[in-house]
Amino acid sequence: WILAWMGLEINTMAIIPLMAQQHHPRATEATTKYFLTQATAAAMILFASTMNAWTMGDWNINQISHPLATTTVTLALALKIGLAPMHFWLPEVLQGLSLTTGLVLSTWQKLAPFALILQISQNTNPALLTTLGVMSALVGGWGGLNQTQLRKLLAYSSIAHLGWMIIILQFMPALTLLNLTIYITMTSTMFLSLKIMASTKINSLALAWPKTPTLTTLIMLSLLSLGGLPPLTGFMPKWLILQELTKQDLPITATIMAMSALLSLFFYLR
Amino acid sequence: MALTSARLLTRTVHEKWICAHSLTLRPLVCINKAAFYGEYRRPGQAQDRTPPWKKIRFSFAKGVQGIRKHFGLLKDEAMERWVGPQGRPLIEHMLEQTRVQWEFRGPESLEQWLVSTDREIGGRSEAYLKLGRNDSACMLYGTLCSTPPRDGETCYSGYCTLRSRQLLSSFDRKKNIDWSSFNTLYIRLRGDGRPWMINIAAETYFSHQKDDLYNYFLYTRGGPYWQDVKIPFSKFFLSSRGRIQDNQHPLWLDKVSTIGFTLGDKADGPFQLEIDFIAVCNDRAHTEEFAYEMYKRNPEV
Numbered sequence: 001w002i003l004a005w006m007g008l009e010i011n012t013m014a015i016i017p018l019m020a021q022q023h024h025p026r027a028t029e030a031t032t033k034y035f036l037t038q039a040t041a042a043a044m045i046l047f048a049s050t051m052n053a054w055t056m057g058d059w060n061i062n063q064i065s066h067p068l069a070t071t072t073v074t075l076a077l078a079l080k081i082g083l084a085p086m087h088f089w090l091p092e093v094l095q096g097l098s099l100t101t102g103l104v105l106s107t108w109q110k111l112a113p114f115a116l117i118l119q120i121s122q123n124t125n126p127a128l129l130t131t132l133g134v135m136s137a138l139v140g141g142w143g144g145l146n147q148t149q150l151r152k153l154l155a156y157s158s159i160a161h162l163g164w165m166i167i168i169l170q171f172m173p174a175l176t177l178l179n180l181t182i183y184i185t186m187t188s189t190m191f192l193s194l195k196i197m198a199s200t201k202i203n204s205l206a207l208a209w210p211k212t213p214t215l216t217t218l219i220m221l222s223l224l225s226l227g228g229l230p231p232l233t234g235f236m237p238k239w240l241i242l243q244e245l246t247k248q249d250l251p252i253t254a255t256i257m258a259m260s261a262l263l264s265l266f267f268y269l270r
Numbered sequence: 271m272a273l274t275s276a277r278l279l280t281r282t283v284h285e286k287w288i289c290a291h292s293l294t295l296r297p298l299v300c301i302n303k304a305a306f307y308g309e310y311r312r313p314g315q316a317q318d319r320t321p322p323w324k325k326i327r328f329s330f331a332k333g334v335q336g337i338r339k340h341f342g343l344l345k346d347e348a349m350e351r352w353v354g355p356q357g358r359p360l361i362e363h364m365l366e367q368t369r370v371q372w373e374f375r376g377p378e379s380l381e382q383w384l385v386s387t388d389r390e391i392g393g394r395s396e397a398y399l400k401l402g403r404n405d406s407a408c409m410l411y412g413t414l415c416s417t418p419p420r421d422g423e424t425c426y427s428g429y430c431t432l433r434s435r436q437l438l439s440s441f442d443r444k445k446n447i448d449w450s451s452f453n454t455l456y457i458r459l460r461g462d463g464r465p466w467m468i469n470i471a472a473e474t475y476f477s478h479q480k481d482d483l484y485n486y487f488l489y490t491r492g493g494p495y496w497q498d499v500k501i502p503f504s505k506f507f508l509s510s511r512g513r514i515q516d517n518q519h520p521l522w523l524d525k526v527s528t529i530g531f532t533l534g535d536k537a538d539g540p541f542q543l544e545i546d547f548i549a550v551c552n553d554r555a556h557t558e559e560f561a562y563e564m565y566k567r568n569p570e571v
Contacts, residue, residue, distance in 0.1 A: 024519045025482075029475035095524070146355040148363060148448065149524060203364045203451050270360055 001049030001059055004116055005042055008080070011112050012038040019101050030096025034105075037079060037089045044076035045116075062119045073116075074124050074132075080113040082155075083132050083162050084139035091143070091155040099200070102151055103191035106158050107184045114180055117166075118173050126170045133167025134256055136160065141263025148202045150194055153267065154187065157226055160264050167257065168241045171248050179237040186234055189222045227265035312392060313421040343440035356448070366451065372434065372529075373547035374401060374408035385410065387430040392419025397430035402544055407460075411542040414533060428538070433469070433530035446473050446525040449503075454553045457499045458546035461490020466543065467532045470506060473525035481511040484521040488531070496546065504558045520560040 012035065019031040052069035053059050064070055075086070082090035094102045140160025147153040161183045168175045193215055194200070197208055208216045225234035238261060245254040311317065350357035372382065380399055387395040397412035416428025437445040455468070466488040474482055484506035491497050503523060508515045529548065533541055 023517070024522070025474065025476075025479060026522055032475070142351075145351055146360070148355050148360075149450070201450055202360075206364045 001045070001053070001061055001064075004061055005046045005049070008038075008042050008045065008112055008116075011109065012042065015101075015104065015109065018104065019097055021101070022098060024096075026096040027098075030093040033089050034093045037086075041076045041079040044079070045073055048072035048076065061116065062122070064120055064123055067125070070120065070123050071125055071128060073120060074128055077113045077117050077120075078132055078166075081110055081117075081162055082159055083166060084135040084159060087136065087139060087159045090159060091152040094151045094155040095149055097151070099151070099191055099195040102154070103188060103195075106154065106187050106191070110162075110180070110184070114165075114176075117169065118176065121169045121173050121176075124170065129166055129170050130250075130253060133163045133165075133169075134253060134260075136163025136166065137257050137260035138163075138263075141260040141267075144264060144267045147267065150200050150202060150205070153202075154190060157264065157268075158183075158187070160260065161226075163260075164238065164241055164257065167253070168244055172244050175237065175240055175244060179241065182233055182237050186222055186226050190219065190226070193219045193222065223268040227268035228261050229265065310391075313423045340440045340442075347440060363451070368456070368549055368551040369449075369452065370547050370549040371447065374406070374545060376405055377401060380408060382435050383408070384433050384435055385430070386433070387412070388415075388419075388427045391424055391427065392421055393417070393424075393427040393429075394419075395428060395430050397432075399432065407544045407546045409542065409544045410531070411540070413538075413540050414535075415538050416536050417538075428536060429532060429534035430541070431469075431530055431532040432543075434528045436527055444473070444527070446527055449523040449526055449550050452523070452550040452552045453503055453556055454551050455499075455501045455503060456549045456551045457488075457501075458496055458549075459488075459490065459499065460494075460496050460544040460546075461488075461492065462542045463490055463492030464533060464537065464541055465489050465535050467534070468501065468506075469530040469532060470521060471527045471530070472521060473527055479510070483509055483530075485509050485514075490543065500551070500553070502553065502556050502558065502561075504556070505561050507562055518560075518562045 016031055016035055019034060020028055048069040049059065049064070051072070052064045052066045055066045055069070056063070058065070064073060079086040094105060097105065136159050140156045140158075140163060143159070144153055144156035147156065161179070165176045165179045165183070168179070197204070197212060197215060197219075199205055199208065205216070205219065208219075221232065225232035228234045228238040230239075242254045242258060245251075245257070346357075354360045355363050373379065380401065383399060385397050385399045387393065387397045389395065394415040394417060395413060397410060399408060399410050401407070402409045410430075410432050412430055414428050414430060416426075418424050418427040437447065439445040455470075457468075468486050468488050469483040470485075471483050474480060486501050486506045488499060488501075503521050506521045508518050508521075531543065531545075533543075
């Protein structure tokens with residue numbers, strides 16, 4: 001756990017100068033908010049692991065078994081990746097960054113916390129994971145409505161997708177990994193396309209059709225894929241997750257997740 | 271007698287302890303808000319040390335009214351989300367090229383504005399705000415006096431300002447204006463030939479940015495004809511507490527708080543400014559991102 005904590009801290013420290021590169025107060029604000037949230041989460045992880053080592057005498061990542069330690073580390077990792085209800089920092093931070101840095105934040109910065117989440121998945125409280133997952137999917141759908149800033153829209157999309165990943169973690173971690181991989185691919189496509197078009201607002205996308213029709217079509221397909229519309233790739237993880245949830249006798253949870261996906265699809269289609 | 275002496279001794283020891291520790295305890299117990307937030311106090315004015323709980327004026331009726339108002343606003347905000355951004359359909363947001371943000375068409379429009387002068391620092395300027403003829407414009411008028419107050423501290427005086435109030439949503443949360451779809455400020459006004467300054471304040475995060483303003487000059491023509499002023503947002507430069515900053519950056523338009531007009535041209539006498547409306551528009555021909563310091567310092571040869 002100590003080495004994992006060190007890795008997370010180095011990861012945070014490494015991206016801080018990249019975020020503050022722009023020399024604008026909003027970039028500095030985003031960097032400060034990011035640093036504070038990540039440092040808090042890392043401190044919570046260290047606290048939980050130390051508590052587990054003190055009570056159970058074990059420092060192994062996948063041997064964390066004390067209930068309080070497990071809950072604390074789950075919440076800390078949720079804060080790290082921006083799961084609801086610890087999601088409030090993500091839209092503001094992404095809004096203050098350039099598209100390239102936003103891409104790194106949405107994709108690469110999720111890998112390390114997810115590596116830890118996957119390792120502790122068997123010991124985490126199932127009710128907590130379900131709550132975090134459902135809340136994230138709902139908050140991601142509700143918050144993304146009426147967003148006109150594309151970076152904030154992608155932030156809420158990230159929160160919703162993280163909800164889908166977390167909810168299936170306790171039943172089939174392989175699906176979480178699959179969902180993460182596909183999400184990273186789709187989000188990278190979106191960010192890079194927006195970077196090429198140099199657009200950060202929804203109205204500049206509306207004017208893009210005559211200028212770059214191919215790229216506009218690609219963006220449209222990526223958005224529909226993010227929304228989980230068949231027959232695009234983004235539909236596959238959602239379908240498999242819903243199937244697994246139904247197999248685990250959780251039809252209500254599956255219904256709520258499907259409804260929240262509709263909310264997300266609504267703002268993607270707009 | 272022995273008991274009284276013991277009590278006196280205890281009290282003396284206790285008082286001595288308090289005196290000895292007051293210097294260390296006081297900052298922990300009573301935080302000096304003035305030091306943190308830079309409150310301005312007139313010379314000779316004592317600091318207001320009234321504890322906050324003594325300033326509460328409890329009124330049940332007002333409380334109920336407040337609850338109704340704020341929950342009503344919250345309900346409206348929730349309903350607006352289903353319509354579109356800021357309660358308007360998305361298609362309207364995507365197609366709009368102009369937006370009138372403030373227009374003066376009735377007495378309630380004046381309530382969104384604050385007038386202040388150097389009277390707050392002991393000066394003698396006066397400024398008033400009223401509706402113009404036919405309730406179709408606002409008129410800011412008054413007299414400027416640049417004689418500094420004789421308080422031994424203030425060196426300069428002679429300003430007046432008209433500033434919009436901060437918009438508030440439910441439960442008095444700050445609401446910011448999103449002008450990111452636009453790139454030009456468009457004002458219809460009628461001045462008296464004096465040079466004014468337009469100040470735009472954006473949402474800030476750090477306490478040292480609380481006095482940050484983005485300014486640009488507004489040269490008015492005197493005369494009976496209305497003047498249409500179009501100022502691109504790329505022309506606004508950053509200042510803090512009235513001082514232009516060396517490190518400049520463009521104004522980000524997604525979180526604008528207030529707009530203001532200031533007169534401080536060191537010319538004593540009456541002034542008058544009529545404003546019909548303040549709008550924003552999108553000038554497609556204007557592609558400049560920022561007018562200042564865009565050149566590369568230390569370019570590679």
